[in-house]
Amino acid sequence: MIPPTFDYAAPTTVDEAISALRDAGEDAKVIAGGQSLLPLLRMRFAAPSTLVDLGGVEELRHVREDGDTIVIGAMVTHARVLRDPLVNAHVPLLAQATSTVADRQIRHRGTFAGSLAHADPAGDLPAVALVLGASLEIAGPHGRRVVPASEFFVDYLESVVAPDEVLVAVRVPKQGSWVGRYEKFNRVAQGWALVGVAALVRRENGAIAEARVGLTNMGSTPLRARRAEAALAGADSPAAVGAAAARAADDTRPSDDLLAGADYRRHLAGVLTRRAVASLA
Amino acid sequence: MTRVSMKVDGVEYEDDVEPRTLLVHHLRESLGKVGTVVGCDTSNCGACTVLMTDPEGRKQGIKSCSVLAVQADGREITTIEGLAGPDRTLHPVQRAFHEAHGLQCGFCTPGMIMAAVDLLTENPDPTEAEIREGLEGNLCRCTGYQNIVRAVREASAEIRSAGGDAEPAPPSPRAGEAQTPDSGLPRQDVPDETIPQPVP
Ligand SMILES: Cc1cc2nc3c(=O)[nH]c(=O)nc-3n(C[C@H](O)[C@H](O)[C@H](O)COP(=O)(O)OP(=O)(O)OC[C@H]3O[C@@H](n4cnc5c(N)ncnc54)[C@H](O)[C@@H]3O)c2cc1C
Ligand code: FES
Ligand code: FES
Numbered sequence: 001m002i003p004p005t006f007d008y009a010a011p012t013t014v015d016e017a018i019s020a021l022r023d024a025g026e027d028a029k030v031i032a033g034g035q036s037l038l039p040l041l042r043m044r045f046a047a048p049s050t051l052v053d054l055g056g057v058e059e060l061r062h063v064r065e066d067g068d069t070i071v072i073g074a075m076v077t078h079a080r081v082l083r084d085p086l087v088n089a090h091v092p093l094l095a096q097a098t099s100t101v102a103d104r105q106i107r108h109r110g111t112f113a114g115s116l117a118h119a120d121p122a123g124d125l126p127a128v129a130l131v132l133g134a135s136l137e138i139a140g141p142h143g144r145r146v147v148p149a150s151e152f153f154v155d156y157l158e159s160v161v162a163p164d165e166v167l168v169a170v171r172v173p174k175q176g177s178w179v180g181r182y183e184k185f186n187r188v189a190q191g192w193a194l195v196g197v198a199a200l201v202r203r204e205n206g207a208i209a210e211a212r213v214g215l216t217n218m219g220s221t222p223l224r225a226r227r228a229e230a231a232l233a234g235a236d237s238p239a240a241v242g243a244a245a246a247r248a249a250d251d252t253r254p255s256d257d258l259l260a261g262a263d264y265r266r267h268l269a270g271v272l273t274r275r276a277v278a279s280l281a
Numbered sequence: 282m283t284r285v286s287m288k289v290d291g292v293e294y295e296d297d298v299e300p301r302t303l304l305v306h307h308l309r310e311s312l313g314k315v316g317t318v319v320g321c322d323t324s325n326c327g328a329c330t331v332l333m334t335d336p337e338g339r340k341q342g343i344k345s346c347s348v349l350a351v352q353a354d355g356r357e358i359t360t361i362e363g364l365a366g367p368d369r370t371l372h373p374v375q376r377a378f379h380e381a382h383g384l385q386c387g388f389c390t391p392g393m394i395m396a397a398v399d400l401l402t403e404n405p406d407p408t409e410a411e412i413r414e415g416l417e418g419n420l421c422r423c424t425g426y427q428n429i430v431r432a433v434r435e436a437s438a439e440i441r442s443a444g445g446d447a448e449p450a451p452p453s454p455r456a457g458e459a460q461t462p463d464s465g466l467p468r469q470d471v472p473d474e475t476i477p478q479p480v481p
Contacts (some may be wrong), residue, residue, distance in 0.1 A: 001322055007282055008300030008351055023417035031352075039324045042303075051300065055352055061336065079341065103418025104399065105330055108341040109348065155473045190325065 004039035007050040014059060014139050014168055017052050021164045022141055024050035030166060033077060035263075036118045037112035050241060060168060063087060065086040072170045074114070078107035088214035091172050094179030097128045097198060099182045113249065114123070116152065117167050119159040119221070119255070120194040126153060126222035127214030131200045134172045140165035151244060153221035178202045179280045183272040187259075193217050194260045197225075197248065207236035211244075213273055218252040228273055238278060244273035285354040289314065290363025294476045296309055298350045307350035308360060316361040316391050319346055320420070327419030330392035332359040332399060332449075340448070342399030344418070346417065359449050361391035366450045374398050374436040374447065383432035385423035393419050397433045401447035 009020040021028050029048035031037050032055075040046040054060055060075040062085050070086050081087050082096045088095050094112075101107060101115070101124050115125045116136065129136075129149040136147050141164055152159050161167055180200040184193045196216030202209050211232035213225040231244035250268035256262040282297040296311055308314040308331070320328030329346040335355045364372040374397050377383065384390045393416065400407060400415035403436055407415060412433045415425070421429060440447055 002303070002306070003301040005301055008349075010351070010354075031349075034349065034352065035324065035347055038303075038349070039322075041301075042322055044323075051349075053352060055336075058336075061297070077335075103327070104415060105327060105342045105344045105396065105418045106324070106347075108343050165358070189414075270363070 001044060002229065003038070004044060004047045006048050007061065009050060009052045010056050011052060011054075012056050012058070014057060014166055017054060017057060017166050018139060018141055018164065020050070021166070024052070026163050028052055028163065030117075032075060032114035032117070033110040035106045036114065036120065041154045054166070065090075066171070068174050068176075070172045070174060072112055072171050072172060074111060074167050074169060076112055078102070078112060078115075079104075081112050083106070087094050090174040091132060093175060093182065093198065093200060094125075094128055094172060096180070097124055097182035097184075100124055100196075103190045113167050113170055116149075117159055117161055119153050119155075119157050121156060121222065122217045123218055124182065124196050125217055127196060127198045127216040129172070130222050130224060131180070131198045131212040131214040132172050132175070134170050136167055137169040137171060138165050139168045143162055145170070145176065146171070149190055150224075152161065156220040175200070181276040181279050183276040184280075185268050185272060195254070195265050196271060197269065197272035197276050199273060199280065201232070201277060201280045202208060208232050208241075208277075209234075211235075211277065213248060213276075214247065215252065215269055218249065218254045218269055223252060225250070225252075225269070232277060235277075241277050242274050245277060246270045248273040258276060283351050283354075285351055287353050288357045290360055296350075300351050302350040302371035304331075304333075304348040304350045304353050304358075305348055307353075308345060308358070314360045317345060318388060318391060320388060320392075321346075324357040325418075325420065326389070326392070327396055327416075328389055328392040330399075330419065331361075332395060333357070334391070340399075340402065341395050342418075359395075359481065361395060364394070364449050371395055372398065372449055373439045373443075374401065374433070377432040377436035377439065378429070379434055381428050381432035383424065383429045389419060389421040389423075393421065393429060397429075397436065398447050398449065401433070401437055401440060405441055405446065407433070409434070411470065 011017040021079045027049035031051045031053050060073040062073045064071050078098050081264035115123045135147045178200050184196040193216045198214035200212040211229050213228050215223045225248040227250040228248040237243045249269040254262045286295040318328045320326035321406045324347045330342050331345045332340045374394050396419045412430050
């Protein structure tokens, strides 16, 4: 179908984008890669009054190193993340997880920041941003603020970004001695995750010293599997990892829908956590 | 209306478009590039795949149903109609689809070929698994994919043995004057019957 009518603004700086959002009022929306927004518009599930296109904002297209952090601009696409030398050298978990997102064409347009701003619980990258301890730089009419990923996701398709704000960059700490793996379970190529698990592990003397486990699609926001994380600390054998991973779904309330029942999702969370952590031995 | 300019299959076009116009509709209905088709409403099927430059000028496969025409302002686009060489020799991927029987009804073919060209540009010698993954954004309801994968392998071998790359040849400087859909119709010559009309 053809999207509903809207006005269009093509700012070239972040400040212009914020003014355009302010001028257009509550129903304006930012468009980045458009790979989530345009399907919604085509199906007429959304009807913004104005689209503010970030495509022409050059300052959002950079990846740079800032001490122990890699700063990824809001218009950096999934494809760029995959080939970027800084990302591959310092946050390889992000590159590996991004390779499981959608398909080549979508990855050429869709952005890392857009997948976070979209806050889809089935999106792969929110859980990855969570375990990496990323923080999000948001600009609005009253200046800039930085929000940790753990406080960014509010609910299904809802983040803390206000209608007159723009997410400008994602700050991702370097992994250093942590190793990571994203495991995604879906039924068909190009399918969304029924469940996904992002695991990040630091080892000492042959055992796991610390672990972080992020869950995709196990609730209305991405989650940390805190009980599994605690149980993984000190794990020094496949059996210990297996027992700890089995707790991945503790305290979660995954949805029960046509694609998968809640029990099945809980089972998958355990299996995928074990696979992800075991692959990091 | 918003003014956009883009180069499609070697020809510069300037048009006023409604911001909500999808790139695929602009290509088909304003520019007559009806080789590019629409197969779904959900951005899944890939039938509408064309190559478009990114801001750094890198040509990459995109789903033209999932890009607004205004977002393509200033970009360069190659559709299936601009893939053959200036003398109308088929691109190696087109030839391989023909020879390896990589199509049946042909509806997915324009998008499938453009996605294969995009893949081979980045990875000139993909394994079978890499071809299947590289084409995961394109659905075919006829072939079962076997012959599509075979065609891409054959095209890859042919391109490498000729020492070239998968990038489409630059269109001839006279593409703008050409009268065949293969190299782009001047705008005013878009035949009426290619423009969808509402059913009375
Ligand atoms: C067929 C298909 C399959 C897909 N499969 C997957 C998958 O397997 N895994 C996955 O994770 N994703 C998948 N996606 C989604 C894809 O990753 C999108 O690229 C991503 O969700 C959104 O990024 P975008 O840049 O396209 O955002 P847009 O579509 O442009 O925007 C999405 C939302 O975020 C807001 N937004 C975007 N950027 C900003 C910003 N800088 N500041 C403020 N608000 C902003 C927009 O206003 C909008 O509400 C798929 C998409 C399609 C069409
Ligand atoms: S028409 Fe199906 S993906 Fe574009
Ligand atoms: S040949 Fe018919 S859909 Fe592919």
